[in-house]
Amino acid sequence: MQTHLALRTLKGTQKPDKDVHVLFAAQPKRKALLFIHGFSGDAIKTWSDFHELLPGRPQCTCRDIIFYGYDGLRADMHASAAIFRAFLDELFKSTKSFLADNLPPSAQRADDFGYDELVIIAHSLGAVIARRALLDATRMSLDWVVRTKLVLYAPAHKGAKVTELALEVASSFTFLKLFGIVARFESPLIDQLKPESQSLKALLEDTEIATKDGANTHLVARKVVIAEYEKIVQNESFGKDPPPDTIPETTHTSVCKPKRDFLQPLILLEACL
Amino acid sequence: MNLQLANFEDLLDTYYQGTEAHEAAEHLGDLIRGQQHLQLAALLRDHRKRAIRSQKKIKLRRATDRLMSCCSLMEVASLTGFVPELRQTDFGMKMLPILENKHVRRYYEELYPTKLPQLFRYRLAGASNIIENIDRTDLNRNVLAFLALDRRFMEKLDDGILLRMLDSFTIQGYWFSDVVELISKPEEFINHLLLAPEKRDVRSQALNEFSLFMQFCFDLHQLLAKIESQLLQSAMWNHYSYWFYIIGDELSKRLGEALSQFLKWKPEGGDKDAAKAVQTYVSEASTVLEELTSGRLAEPVDALLKKISG
Numbered sequence: 001m002q003t004h005l006a007l008r009t010l011k012g013t014q015k016p017d018k019d020v021h022v023l024f025a026a027q028p029k030r031k032a033l034l035f036i037h038g039f040s041g042d043a044i045k046t047w048s049d050f051h052e053l054l055p056g057r058p059q060c061t062c063r064d065i066i067f068y069g070y071d072g073l074r075a076d077m078h079a080s081a082a083i084f085r086a087f088l089d090e091l092f093k094s095t096k097s098f099l100a101d102n103l104p105p106s107a108q109r110a111d112d113f114g115y116d117e118l119v120i121i122a123h124s125l126g127a128v129i130a131r132r133a134l135l136d137a138t139r140m141s142l143d144w145v146v147r148t149k150l151v152l153y154a155p156a157h158k159g160a161k162v163t164e165l166a167l168e169v170a171s172s173f174t175f176l177k178l179f180g181i182v183a184r185f186e187s188p189l190i191d192q193l194k195p196e197s198q199s200l201k202a203l204l205e206d207t208e209i210a211t212k213d214g215a216n217t218h219l220v221a222r223k224v225v226i227a228e229y230e231k232i233v234q235n236e237s238f239g240k241d242p243p244p245d246t247i248p249e250t251t252h253t254s255v256c257k258p259k260r261d262f263l264q265p266l267i268l269l270e271a272c273l
Numbered sequence: 274m275n276l277q278l279a280n281f282e283d284l285l286d287t288y289y290q291g292t293e294a295h296e297a298a299e300h301l302g303d304l305i306r307g308q309q310h311l312q313l314a315a316l317l318r319d320h321r322k323r324a325i326r327s328q329k330k331i332k333l334r335r336a337t338d339r340l341m342s343c344c345s346l347m348e349v350a351s352l353t354g355f356v357p358e359l360r361q362t363d364f365g366m367k368m369l370p371i372l373e374n375k376h377v378r379r380y381y382e383e384l385y386p387t388k389l390p391q392l393f394r395y396r397l398a399g400a401s402n403i404i405e406n407i408d409r410t411d412l413n414r415n416v417l418a419f420l421a422l423d424r425r426f427m428e429k430l431d432d433g434i435l436l437r438m439l440d441s442f443t444i445q446g447y448w449f450s451d452v453v454e455l456i457s458k459p460e461e462f463i464n465h466l467l468l469a470p471e472k473r474d475v476r477s478q479a480l481n482e483f484s485l486f487m488q489f490c491f492d493l494h495q496l497l498a499k500i501e502s503q504l505l506q507s508a509m510w511n512h513y514s515y516w517f518y519i520i521g522d523e524l525s526k527r528l529g530e531a532l533s534q535f536l537k538w539k540p541e542g543g544d545k546d547a548a549k550a551v552q553t554y555v556s557e558a559s560t561v562l563e564e565l566t567s568g569r570l571a572e573p574v575d576a577l578l579k580k581i582s583g
Contacts, residue, residue: 001278002413006283007421009428019428026274044421045488052418057409074469078275104282107274171466172488173556178547179459179540185467 003027003061004222005107007044009224012101017070020087023055025104029062031250036068036084038124038191039232040169043069046123046256053258059273064115066091072125073166077192077199081132085130088133091115092144102123119149119222121269123256124233125162127155128203132220135206141159150221151272152241153256153265157203158234159195162187165232168253176190181194195234207239222272225265228253276417281356285364287424288343298338301371313376319384341381342512344368345389346423349508351396352406355416360397369397380493386519388511388574395581403577405502415500420508422492426513430489434475435482436516439524446476452479456534483531494561497570507573514571521566532558 003026003207010020021043033054037046044051044067051067054060068087091098095114103109122130130150135144153169166178166185192199211215224244232252237243247255247264258266289295306314316330325331347364350356359365370495371377372394381390395401405412430436438449455476456462465477466484473481493513501508510517515526532555540547 001410002280002417004417005276005426006417008283008287011426026276026279044425051421052414055417056414083339104286106277106282107279166467169464171484172491173484173535173554175535175547175550176463176466178544178550179538 004055004065005104008102010102010223012097013242018071020069021051021067022102023051023065024107025062025064026040026107028064028109028113029061030114031220032064032066032115032118033060034066034068034118034120036070036120036122036126036130037072037125038122038156038248039160039165039193040073041114041123041126043067046253047121048257049259050256050266053260053263057266057270059186059270063273070129072189073170074187074189077125077128078132081136084129085133085137088118088137088144088148089142091118092142092147115144115147116148119151119269121151121153122155123153124156124165124252125189126158127152128157128193128200131157131203131207134219135196135203135210138210138219146218148218149272150218151225151269152221153225154227154230154233154252155221155224155238156233157200157238158236159197159200160193160233161231162189162193165252174268211240223267223268225255227251230255275357277355277357280350281359281362282416284346284350284356284420288339288346289364292339292343293336294339294343294511297333297340298367298371300333300490301340301374301377301407302367305370305374305377309375313374317380317384319378337377337380339386340371341387341390344372344393345387345512348393348396349419349505349512350387350416351393351411351421352403352405352508353416353505355413358402364451365397369394372397385515386387387514388571388578389508391578392574392581394510397420398429401577401581405505407502410504411501415496415505418496422489423512425485426489429485430482433482434461435479438479439516439527440520441523444479447475447479449479449531452476452483453527453531453534455480456531459535459538483528487528490558490561490565504573504577507570510565510570511574517565518568518571521568525562528562530560 004023005026007021007023010022028214035043035047035050047067049066054065068084070083072080090114096111099109099113120130120134134145134148134150136190163185164177166187168174191197194200207219211219221241224241225240226244226246227250228248230248231252235244245268247268256265258264280319289298301313304316316333318325325334347356351359368412372390381387392401434444436454438447455465462480465473465480470478485578493510497506497510500509535555538551
């Protein structure tokens with residue numbers, strides 16, 4: 001049975017600079033999943049084959065599935081977080097026009113349709129962007145923020161070596177990183193993602209203050225998934241996040257790529273739904 | 274919700290209203306209704322015999338190609354029951370006289386032959402109503418995967434410069450051989466690949482598209498391998514037949530030259546893992562290209578077309 005409409009690129013006023021792709025549920029139940037990629041990633045390829053596998057899974061048949069895109073190679077981390085927060089704000093507050101612009105006529109939804117739950121699934125740098133966006137939304141007392149949940153894959157919130165990753169993810173030529181070529185590559189993220197960076201320290205401090213005495217539970221990850229052979233991010237715990245689940249035989253980039261014969265990334269996500 | 278109808282509205286929005294296809298349909302429809310045979314013949318002539326210089330005509334021919342691509346996609350969708358029967362829809366009734374016009378037919382049957390619009394014409398005329406009767410779950414998953422892949426092709430490659438270069442065009446004085454030369458220099462290649470989009474020149478843009486196109490070929494190849502129905506496999510492949518069939522030999526040769534440059538790269542300190550990884554990549558990529566351009570996948574659609582056309 002077809003559970004979702006075909007994948008589409010977001011149109012209309014809610015569209016940020018980079019492409020956002022959406023799989024709309026045919027029988028929606030006011031819930032959505034939102035995937036945000038990591039350093040240099042692609043909105044869909046980072047997560048493949050989530051986009052093919054999720055629609056057929058029982059817990060996901062009625063959820064809209066959104067793949068958010070942003071410049072994860074060169075854009076300033078704080079700027080990306082602010083753009084993401086603005087997108088979430090539009091998604092929750094202007095749901096009607098978001099749907100009207102992007103659904104075909106016979107799939108339009110009731111005027112009062114809105115999202116009661118949005119699970120944000122973030123990889124690598126995406127975890128930092130999502131955390132900062134939700135923290136700022138909490139500070140701004142945006143009422144939708146409590147309807148979000150965080151699930152993180154190989155989060156970079158304790159630091160990352162991004163130059164090593166640039167070569168691995170900048171193209172489909174996976175062998176480039178093995179040639180030891182020092183690339184000329186400039187990005188504010190190189191400093192912003194260093195383990196001792198001011199941005200990451202502030203992220204942790206702000207999260208700890210905001211979650212003190214059990215407050216703002218939406219800022220605590222529901223699940224953290226890490227790779228066994230991680231060489232890019234620091235796999236240390238963050239604030240009140242739960243201890244991580246490790247997926248054996250995976251790397252920084254493969255930990256969030258389920259396949260038909262490798263469902264662990266997907267099963268761990270389903271446990272949070 | 275009527276899913277088939279929603280799917281059709283989606284495809285119409287993406288491939289017809291969302292591209293220049295609808296402009297071609299309006300223009301060709303007007304010329305056909307006005308019996309402007311000379312204008313039609315001039316617009317849809319063989320560019321190899323008499324070059325097209327008028328910007329208006331170039332634009333209209335491009336829109337016509339989009340219209341054929343839209344019909345091709347609608348045939349894949351009809352073949353899988355992803356959309357309702359289209360004969361009685363406004364779109365179907367508008368398309369049939371266009372696809373039946375002798376000048377338009379010459380364009381897509383002889384000059385720039387493409388099979389799916391021919392099948393679609395038979396379908397709209399009521400001479401074919403084939404719908405693949407296989408496992409719906411797999412079918413839907415595969416059709417959705419195909420549409421996602423095609424959307425990527427449309428957005429990242431169709432209007433790009435790499436495909437035009439592979440089709441023997443020069444872009445701002447650069448040939449595809451200039452891209453090949455760049456690949457032969459590892460450091461320059463990587464620095465071009467990492468350039469910010471606003472700093473890219475023609476060669477670095479082509480390099481990025483080369484990476485995207487190779488990924489597209491791998492993904493298409495993988496998707497086709499998952500599909501049990503040979504007819505559906507053939508139909509999906511036919512959607513890209515201009516690239517993999519009509520200019521397939523040339524495309525395979527040019528991309529092969531580009532890929533072979535990687536084999537000349539010398540890993541730091543003679544690293545055997547790096548040398549093996551690049552050999553594996555080039556070997557797999559060459560196999561994928563060989564299979565996509567072999568013409569093997571053309572047969573089931575050819576056979577169906579032959580059967581229907583009697």
